[in-house]
Amino acid sequence: xxxxxxxxxxxxxxxxxxxxxxxxxxxxxxxxxxxxxxxxxxxxxxxxxxxxxxxxxxxxxxxxxxxxxxxxxxxxxxxxxxxxxxxxxxxxxxxxxxxxxxxxxxxxxxxxxxxxxxxxxxxxxxxxxxxxxxxxxxxxxxxxxxxxxxxxxxxxxxxxxxxxxxxxxxxxxxxxxxxxxxxxxxxxxxxxxxxxxxxxxxxxxxxxxxxxxxxxxxxxxxxxxxxxxxxxxxxxxxxxxxxxxxxxxxxxxxxxxxxxxxxxxx
Amino acid sequence: xxxxxxxxxxxxxxxxxxxxxxxxxxxxxxxxxxxxxxxxxxxxxxxxxxxxxxxxxxxxxxxxxxxxxxxxxxxxxxxxxxxxxxxxxxxxxxxxxxxxxxxxxxxxxxxxx
Numbered sequence: 001x002x003x004x005x006x007x008x009x010x011x012x013x014x015x016x017x018x019x020x021x022x023x024x025x026x027x028x029x030x031x032x033x034x035x036x037x038x039x040x041x042x043x044x045x046x047x048x049x050x051x052x053x054x055x056x057x058x059x060x061x062x063x064x065x066x067x068x069x070x071x072x073x074x075x076x077x078x079x080x081x082x083x084x085x086x087x088x089x090x091x092x093x094x095x096x097x098x099x100x101x102x103x104x105x106x107x108x109x110x111x112x113x114x115x116x117x118x119x120x121x122x123x124x125x126x127x128x129x130x131x132x133x134x135x136x137x138x139x140x141x142x143x144x145x146x147x148x149x150x151x152x153x154x155x156x157x158x159x160x161x162x163x164x165x166x167x168x169x170x171x172x173x174x175x176x177x178x179x180x181x182x183x184x185x186x187x188x189x190x191x192x193x194x195x196x197x198x199x200x201x202x203x204x205x206x207x208x209x210x211x212x213x214x215x216x217x218x219x220x221x222x223x224x225x226x227x228x229x230x231x232x233x234x235x236x237x238x239x240x241x242x243x244x245x246x247x248x249x250x251x252x253x254x255x256x257x258x259x260x261x262x263x264x265x266x
Numbered sequence: 267x268x269x270x271x272x273x274x275x276x277x278x279x280x281x282x283x284x285x286x287x288x289x290x291x292x293x294x295x296x297x298x299x300x301x302x303x304x305x306x307x308x309x310x311x312x313x314x315x316x317x318x319x320x321x322x323x324x325x326x327x328x329x330x331x332x333x334x335x336x337x338x339x340x341x342x343x344x345x346x347x348x349x350x351x352x353x354x355x356x357x358x359x360x361x362x363x364x365x366x367x368x369x370x371x372x373x374x375x376x377x378x379x
Contacts, residue, residue: 003315003355004312026354026358027350027353028346028347028350029275029316029346029348029350029354031318033318053322063325065321065324065325067322067325088321088324090324093308093317096318098318098322100319104343198275198276198278198279198346199279206279
């Protein structure tokens with residue numbers, strides 16, 4: 001549960017040496033706080049987000065505020081105090097340590113080609129941050145692979161599409177497999193990369209979507225696999241994306257076993 | 267003018283672009299922060315998921331490079347996020363309709379008139 005947020009004081013009372021902020025985002029405007037000083041900050045193993053902004057009180061700065069971005073490739077080792085005894089200048093807020101996503105999340109994003117009878121199913125990203133109370137490791141391993149397993153999706157209107165949106169922030173490779181167990185309908189599978197944007201009305205305005213693979217038509221019992229690699233620049237198939245958008249064209253609500261694994265490794 | 271906080275979130279880019287062109291973005295951004303400041307108390311737990319955004323927003327408003335592309339981009343993102351935070355926390359029942367209305371009114375008065 002995003003809010004009320006997990007208490008940073010609980011691990012202290014339990015004798016733990018770290019606090020873990022691990023929750024699905026409630027929305028793009030989430031901001032979380034710690035009232036406990038830390039000796040290091042790192043992305044947790046199960047984070048969908050790949051960049052989190054850590055904001056803290058720093059008297060050396062003219063504004064009294066400093067910030068650092070942590071990511072799967074860069075943690076932040078060093079003592080940062082939660083200053084519950086003083087306030088951030090002018091904003092008059094106690095000097096807690098703040099955590100917020102540094103990447104765009106848009107729950108109202110409408111995929112390219114989405115029409116009236118279509119259905120959108122979006123996986124909300126998880127934020128996973130670890131604050132250490134003892135000396136933090138200087139080297140932090142990459143995130144765990146993220147695996148998605150689906151059997152059924154919400155059915156759209158006849159001959160329309162179901163769009164599945166899964167978080168891809170910072171992921172460098174992926175394996176997608178699909179099996180169509182519909183005895184009568186052919187299903188067309190398309191995979192696009194999505195770069196989200198805070199601009200425009202809810203929809204594709206400002207956002208960018210690009211096809212990553214040639215669409216495949218799966219007839220009854222047909223299956224297909226796709227391998228994504230961020231560094232593949234052949235015909236613009238690579239890239240770092242915020243979301244993968246998978247369109248199941250002509251999906252009729254029957255079993256469609258789908259397995260997706262995303263990794264930080266190339 | 268935005269009719270809702272989510273509308274305001276998405277309109278922030280366009281409205282900030284107008285203000286940036288007129289070289290008044292920093293003034294309007296600071297006025298927005300000042301208007302929102304008393305709406306969300308730091309002493310109230312349920313106010314902080316919105317009010318905490320004022321910390322980095324205030325720091326941004328004090329920067330010297332107020333006509334840079336970076337400043338513009340950060341203004342847009344913070345406005346997007348605080349408006350969305352207001353909408354989300356209102357939907358969760360953590361802030362009152364009066365607070366949500368005041369946040370939207372501040373945005374309409376200073377960012378998106």
